[in-house]
Amino acid sequence: MSRLKELFDAGEFVVTGEVAPPRGTDLSGMHASVDLLAPYCHALNVTDNQGATLHLSSLAASRAILDRGIEPIFQQTCRDRNRLALQSDLLAAWSLGLENVLMVTGDDPRAGDHPHAKGVFDLDSTQLAGIARTMNEGRDMMGRELKGATGFYIGAAMFPEAEPWDVQLSRIEQKIAAGVRFFQTQAIFDMDKLQRAVDAVRPMGAKVIAGVLVIRSPRVVTFVNEHLAGLMVPDHIAERIRRAEDPAEEAIALATEQVRDIRDIADGVHVMPLGLDAAVGRILTG
16 A cells, blocks of 8 residues: 555655655666655655656656665656557556656646647546546546556646636545545645635645745746746745845755744645755754
């Protein structure tokens, strides 16, 4: 059984981190990140061509992390694969010992490093979650019996700060009905909106892992505001980073404050360090 699920079932506050597979076959940098994050995290989310940029597959990287004794969360995007390939990769993931899967639709390829790539988007993340649930029951999406079922702990993304909230809540309800049992949120800046989301989701039986983005520089503020759909760094936080003598240290202090607040609200925290992996211990224990 997924250790992540066991921890949630036991009422533990779960900590997850994020690892980017390399742009190539040299795993040393990824392994270095894993070694820095592992002492503080229960599981590590392994991104899938994040930002629509080329990286080693999440499937291969997740298995490499599992081989180091760390529980991965295999991320699967709908952007790059049709329904045949998505199902095939899910079967491969389970066969390789990957028990947690996070379904995301994926960023538009035009924003990435291969802007002429064709986005597939044969399915969306809710449909993909439903397929994973069906595979857990021993069938493919066409209802045909599998020779060996899966047993995934199924996750998806949610956006607590998105407005109008009733539209976002409807999407959350659809994902839970499809089989999602835990959510990782987009970066959180407004704790009242996080509380609103957690209050809505918990009665439906799903867990919420709140996202903390380490905004290490003013350049990151600009990138988030201009390129990440549905996410905006509030002015007071942007100014705090821009005016700091050492923006990276200020970002660490801010993330530490956010983690403290999240511990009183959500079921877990997901730290996205943006290269400041060595600071994650300080952020989580500060």
